Structure formats: C-alpha cells, structure tokens
Amino acid sequence: MKYRLPFLDLSIVKFLLKKVAYLFVILCIWQCAYVLGGCSDLIFPTPFQVARFLWNACADGTLVGATWMTIKRLILGYGISMLIGIPLGMLCSRFYILNACIGKLVLGLQTLPSICWVPLTLLWFGQTDCAILFVVTMGSLWSLIASTESSVRQIPNLYIKAARTMGSRGIDLWLTVIFPAALPFIITGMKQSWAFAWRSLMSAEIYVSTIRGLGVGQLLHYGREMQAMDHVVGIILVIIAIGFIAEKVIFANLERTLHKRWGFVKSPH
Amino acid sequence: MTETDVKICASHVGKAFTRGHRFIKVLDNISFSVQAGEFVAILGPSGCGKSTLLNMVAGLESCEEGNIIVNEYHTAQPERHRMMMFQEAALFPWYNVLGNVVYGLRFKKGLTNAERKTIALHYLRLVGLDHFERAYVHELSGGMKQRVALARALAPNPQILLMDEPFSALDALTCEQLYKDVQKIWNMQHKTVLLVTHNVREAVVLTQRVIVLSQRPGKILKDFPIRLPYPRSVHDVSVSALANELIKVLHEKDDADDYVSCI
Ligand SMILES: Nc1ncnc2c1ncn2[C@@H]1O[C@H](COP(=O)(O)OP(=O)(O)OP(=O)(O)O)[C@@H](O)[C@H]1O
Ligand SMILES: [Mg+2]
Numbered sequence: 267m268k269y270r271l272p273f274l275d276l277s278i279v280k281f282l283l284k285k286v287a288y289l290f291v292i293l294c295i296w297q298c299a300y301v302l303g304g305c306s307d308l309i310f311p312t313p314f315q316v317a318r319f320l321w322n323a324c325a326d327g328t329l330v331g332a333t334w335m336t337i338k339r340l341i342l343g344y345g346i347s348m349l350i351g352i353p354l355g356m357l358c359s360r361f362y363i364l365n366a367c368i369g370k371l372v373l374g375l376q377t378l379p380s381i382c383w384v385p386l387t388l389l390w391f392g393q394t395d396c397a398i399l400f401v402v403t404m405g406s407l408w409s410l411i412a413s414t415e416s417s418v419r420q421i422p423n424l425y426i427k428a429a430r431t432m433g434s435r436g437i438d439l440w441l442t443v444i445f446p447a448a449l450p451f452i453i454t455g456m457k458q459s460w461a462f463a464w465r466s467l468m469s470a471e472i473y474v475s476t477i478r479g480l481g482v483g484q485l486l487h488y489g490r491e492m493q494a495m496d497h498v499v500g501i502i503l504v505i506i507a508i509g510f511i512a513e514k515v516i517f518a519n520l521e522r523t524l525h526k527r528w529g530f531v532k533s534p535h
Numbered sequence: 536m537t538e539t540d541v542k543i544c545a546s547h548v549g550k551a552f553t554r555g556h557r558f559i560k561v562l563d564n565i566s567f568s569v570q571a572g573e574f575v576a577i578l579g580p581s582g583c584g585k586s587t588l589l590n591m592v593a594g595l596e597s598c599e600e601g602n603i604i605v606n607e608y609h610t611a612q613p614e615r616h617r618m619m620m621f622q623e624a625a626l627f628p629w630y631n632v633l634g635n636v637v638y639g640l641r642f643k644k645g646l647t648n649a650e651r652k653t654i655a656l657h658y659l660r661l662v663g664l665d666h667f668e669r670a671y672v673h674e675l676s677g678g679m680k681q682r683v684a685l686a687r688a689l690a691p692n693p694q695i696l697l698m699d700e701p702f703s704a705l706d707a708l709t710c711e712q713l714y715k716d717v718q719k720i721w722n723m724q725h726k727t728v729l730l731v732t733h734n735v736r737e738a739v740v741l742t743q744r745v746i747v748l749s750q751r752p753g754k755i756l757k758d759f760p761i762r763l764p765y766p767r768s769v770h771d772v773s774v775s776a777l778a779n780e781l782i783k784v785l786h787e788k789d790d791a792d793d794y795v796s797c798i
Contacts (some may be wrong), residue, residue: 427595428625431613432691433642442638446629528628529673 311496316503319496328485333504336467336481339395343402344463351407351459352452355414356445365415372408380405380466384473395478398470405466406459413455414448421447450524457517464509482508542606542695542727543569543592549600550587560752561587565601567746567755571694572725576738578781579748585731588753589699592729593619605695615642617695618688622703624680626672632659632683633668639691658686661720678709682716689720698730702737711769714740718766735778735785740767747784757784 293313300312307315323329358365358372383404391397421444429443471483480488482501489497548565551558561584569575579585590596592603594613603610605617613619618639626635636655640646646654659665662682672680681701688696702710718741721728732738738745738761745759759781763773 424621424623424625425627427590428619428621429627429638430595431593431617431619432639432687433613433615434638443627446627449629527671527673 308493308495311499315496316500319494319500320503323500328480329482329504332480332482332485333508335479336471336483337508339398339402339471339481340463340467343399343467344406344460346399347403347407347410347459347463348456350403351410352414355411356418356440356448358411358415359418360440368411369415372411375404376408376412380462381469381473383466384470387470388474393474393476395476397474398467398476398481401470401474402463402467406463409462410455410459413458414452417448417451417455418444420451447528450521450528450530453517453521453524457513457521460517461509461513464512468505540571541568542571542573543729544604545588545592545601546604547601548588548591548598548603550584550591550596551599563752563754565748565753565755567758569727569729571727573744574721574728574730574742576730576732576742576745577748578732578735578738578745578785579753580750580785581733583748583751584753585733585748586699588748589619589697589729589731593617593697595619615639615691616693617697618691618693619697620681620684620688620699620701622700624672624677624684626680626683626687628672630672631668632664632670632672632675635672635683636668636687636690639687643691655686655690658690659683661689662686662716676709678705678713681705681713685717685720689724689726693726695727695729698728700732700734701730703732703734710737714769715766717741722765735781736769736774739763739774739778739781740769745781747781759784 296313300310303310320329354368358368380401383401387397387400387404391400425443425447426439429439434442467481468483468486471481472487475484475487482504486498486501486505489495489501545568546566548562549560550562551560553559565588567575577585577588587596591598592605592610594610594617598610626632627638630638633652633655636658637651640651640654643651656665656668659668662685664679664682664686667675667679667683672683675683684701702713705713714737721741728742730738730742743761745761747756747759748754749756761777763771763777767774
C-alpha cells in the first residue's frame with residue numbers, strides 16, 4: 267500500500283495511547299484517594315460521579331448551552347477590548363502626548379485585580395450581561411494596550427526604512443508595514459490578555475447572576491448552592507478544558523506559525 | 536558631459552551623531568557627483584559612515600552640513616525614482632515573493648493590479664526567480680532573498696538604484712553568480728547605481744568608478760576610475776591587480792596615521 271491515510275499514521279496512534287494512559291493513571295489515583303480517604307461524597311466525589319454528572323449535563327443540554335453562552339461572552343468582551351486596545355496601543359506608541367497621558371493610567375489599572383470591578387459594575391449595570399462584559403473588557407484591556415504599545419516599539423527599523431523608500435507613508439505605512447511587523451509580538455500580548463479576560467469572565471459569572479442565559483461560572487455557583495460536589499468538580503474540569511484549548515492550542519499555534527513565518531525561529535525544529 | 540547629465544551631486548556633506556554627551560563626527564566634507572547611467576562604488580572601512588551617506592542620498596536621513604542634490608532637487612524625503620537595497624533583504628514576511636515585488640509598484644499611477652502583477656513577474660524572471668512567486672520569505676535562501684530585493688527595487692523602474700552592501704551576507708559562490716547577474720541587468724538597463732561596500736573586489740568587478748573613504752570621520756581619499764571592459768569576473772587578473780592597488784590606497788592612509796601617532 268503506497269498511500270497511507272494520515273489518521274492511520276502509527277505515531278499519532280502512539281501519541282493518543284500515551285495520553286489515554288496518563289489520564290487513566292490520574293483517574294486511578296483519584297479513585298484510590300477516595301477509597302483510602304473515606305470522606306463523604308459531599309466533600310470528595312469519585313471520578314464516576316463526576317463523569318455521570320458531565321454526561322447528564324451534556325445530555326440535557328445545560329452544559330453545552332452554558333459553555334456556548336460563556337464562549338459568546340468571552341468573544342464579545344475580549345473582542346471589545348481588542349477593538350479598543352490594539353488601535354489605542356498603536357496610537358500610544360506613535361503619539362508621545364497620548365502615551366504620557368494614559369501610560370501611567372494603563373499601568374495602574376493593569377495591576378488592579380479584575381474582580382475589584384465587580385462591585386462597581388453591579389452598581390452601574392445591575393445583574394445584566396453588560397455587567398459581565400464590562401468586567402471582561404476592563405480585565406483585559408489595559409494589558410492589551412500596554413503590550414501593543416511595546417510591540418510596536420520592537421519592530422525592526424529596517425522594514426520602515428524599506429517601505430519609506432518605496433513610497434509608503436502615513437496611514438499606509440501603519441497598515442501595510444508597522445501593524446503586520448508588530449503582529450507576532452501583538453499575538454503574544456493577546457495570549458496574555460486573553461488569560462486575563464478568561465479569569466475576569468469567571469469571576470464575573472460567579473458574582474453576577476443574570477437571569478438571561480447561564481454561563482459555566484454561574485453553573486459552578488449553583489453547584490455550590492446545591493452542595494453538589496460532583497457538579498462543582500465537573501464544571502471546574504470544563505473550565506480547565508476551555509482555557510487549555512484556547513491558550514495551548516489556538517494561541518500557541520498561532521504564535522508559533524507567525525514567529526516562523528516572520529523569521530524569528532531559524533528552523534522549524 | 537553637460538550639467539543635466541549629473542544625477543547625484545553631493546557637495547561638502549558632513550554629518551555628526553550625538554551619543555550620550557559625546558559628539559561623533561561621521562562624515563566630513565564629502566563632495567562627489569554621479570552621472571546618469573554611471574555605476575559607482577563607495578568603498579571604505581567598517582563604521583566610516585558609508586551607510587549614513589547612502590541613507591542621506593536616499594532621503595532617509597537629513598543632511599546637516601552641505602547638501603545632496605538628486606535630479607536637481609534636494610533630498611529631503613525618499614522618492615520612488617531612487618530605490619534602495621539593504622544589507623539584509625528587508626523583505627516583508629507577511630507577503631509572499633510576488634506581494635513583496637508588487638509592494639513597490641502600488642504607488643505607480645495608472646496601472647491595474649493585473650499589470651502590476653505582470654511587471655512583478657517580469658522582474659522576478661529577470662533575477663532568475665520565476666516559479667517562486669508564491670513562496671514565502673522564510674522559505675528562501677539568503678541569495679534568493681537578495682534576488683527578490685533586487686527585483687523589488689527594479690520593478691518600479693527607478694532612475695537610481697542605491698545598494699547598501701547587498702551581497703556582504705552571502706557566500707562567495709552566490710556572490711559570484713549575483714555579480715554576473717547584476718552586470719547583465721545593468722548592461723540592459725543602464726541605471727545610475729550607487730553601491731556601498733567594504734569588499735574591494737566587489738567594487739572592482741561591478742563598477743566604473745570607486746570612491747574610497749577613510750576611517751571615521753569619512754573623508755574622500757581617492758576617486759578611482761575602473762576602465763575594464765564588461766563582463767568582468769572576480770578571477771580576472773586585471774581585476775585582482777586593480778583590487779590590490781585599491782587596497783594600497785586604503786592602507787596608505789592607515790600607515791600615515793600610524794606614522795603621525797608615532798610622532
Ligand atoms: N542613528 C545613529 N546614532 C548614533 N550613531 C550612529 C547612528 N547611525 C550611525 N551611527 C554611527 O555612525 C558611524 C557610521 O555608521 P555607518 O552605519 O554609516 O557605518 P558603515 O560605514 O555603513 O559601516 P558598515 O560597513 O559596518 O556597515 C558608526 O560609528 C555608528 O556608530
Ligand atoms: Mg553599513
């Protein structure tokens with residue numbers, strides 16, 4: 267057989283088997299801890315209970331709906347902070363006055379833990395979706411402005427010189443050279459501010475109990491109110507999974523591809 | 536030669552940088568002129584201000600003392616009738632090869648996108664890179680990158696080509712091939728070319744005239760005509776002989792300096 271289907275590739279099978287084996291070992295340790303510890307199910311659920319909860323929650327649609335709701339909020343809130351933060355960061359790097367005015371403000375607000383915005387947002391917006399989006403945006407915007415600003419200052423001057431000799435200037439220079447040249451650095455900043463956005467969203471969802479649409483944070487909160495530990499642990503696993511996929515799979519790959527294309531890495535391996 | 540044939544005219548050009556509190560004189564009283572269609576090299580030791588001089592001709596850096604007149608205008612801003620090649624190719628990795636060559640053509644008035652593409656492909660063929668138009672920059676070798684940079688600089692059909700050590704990062708074999716190609720292209724198009732280099736042989740192989748600069752602050756030591764027939768090769772005996780003479784010119788100054796410092 268000359269042509270081999272990619273999913274029959276042995277190395278992939280091996281890789282998956284390894285992962286499954288690791289997972290199995292962890293689950294065994296968990297179950298052993300449950301047996302040996304002798305705690306009640308209220309405090310320490312077994313992997314089976316958590317799996318059953320996840321299965322049921324998926325089957326009746328609450329978990330899928332809540333995950334979708336959360337992702338929608340994340341995209342919206344983080345999207346807003348990208349729309350504001352990246353242009354503002356670029357303007358800051360260009361205009362000294364702007365940087366002098368909001369630079370310190372950005373640094374200050376960046377250090378503020380995002381959960382501190384919750385009391386303010388509850389008074390302003392009440393128990394609404396707006397309140398959640400506000401916390402997400404405030405949690406990620408400042409770090410995005412700061413990282414974009416420093417990204418633009420890192421780009422090689424050579425690109426700008428070359429573009430200027432070819433007749434590009436002003437807005438055109440910014441759109442066709444400065445922004446793309448800074449993009450790999452901006453992506454790295456985005457990865458970091460995404461992590462802030464994600465943490466902010468979870469605190470916001472736990473504290474803001476809007477009636478319109480449940481997110482995973484709210485499910486976690488109700489799990490505690492119902493004192494259902496399998497529920498709480500199951501949701502935590504889902505939260506970890508979402509964060510892992512976005513950060514390690516989406517952003518890390520994007521970053522790697524860009525760094526390779528832009529010539530920061532000499533060879534792929 | 537009449538006055539209008541002068542493409543680049545530098546008179547009494549000087550430049551100094553301040554680094555911290557120190558004042559570093561980089562160029563001192565440089566005067567030269569380049570005729571239309573002439574291929575001229577600026578040769579000098581590292582750090583003598585060659586790149587600075589070329590940047591000033593390109594309009595990327597301001598001229599503090601004296602003035603540089605290109606096409607009868609002062610060089611305050613980069614303009615598209617003079618294109619520049621750098622030591623590193625300075626290609627944009629966010630475009631593919633074709634996109635890079637088209638970039639310099641975007642501001643040409645009265646061209647459709649299809650025409651721009653056709654022109655870009657023509658110049659890629661000229662530098663021997665047909666079939667690579669879809670490749671990305673990180674997939675090219677150093678020599679190929681400089682070829683793309685050459686195509687990009689030639690595509691807008693500038694009157695003047697400024698080259699800042701474009702071959703210094705390449706290996707000897709690649710250089711030799713590129714010397715051949717550059718001579719071929721120059722013989723076809725007869726652009727005015729100003730080449731900055733610290734490689735004596737490169738200057739002799741390619742150009743008609745070598746302006747030799749001294750150590751920092753750069754002064755003109757000698758204006759050295761090269762009257763050898765094209766095409767030339769690095770291995771020609773006559774090229775080696777002239778190169779040796781030029782090396783002597785560069786060293787004479789050093790010896791004189793040593794002599795002065797001994798006293
Ligand atoms: N923007 C700058 N600020 C301060 N000093 C500068 C600046 N640009 C160049 N110099 C100094 O001017 C001198 C000449 O620089 P330049 O790049 O023109 O040299 P060069 O002849 O091209 O050297 P090389 O052959 O190594 O490229 C150097 O000593 C450098 O340190
Ligand atoms: Mg230089």
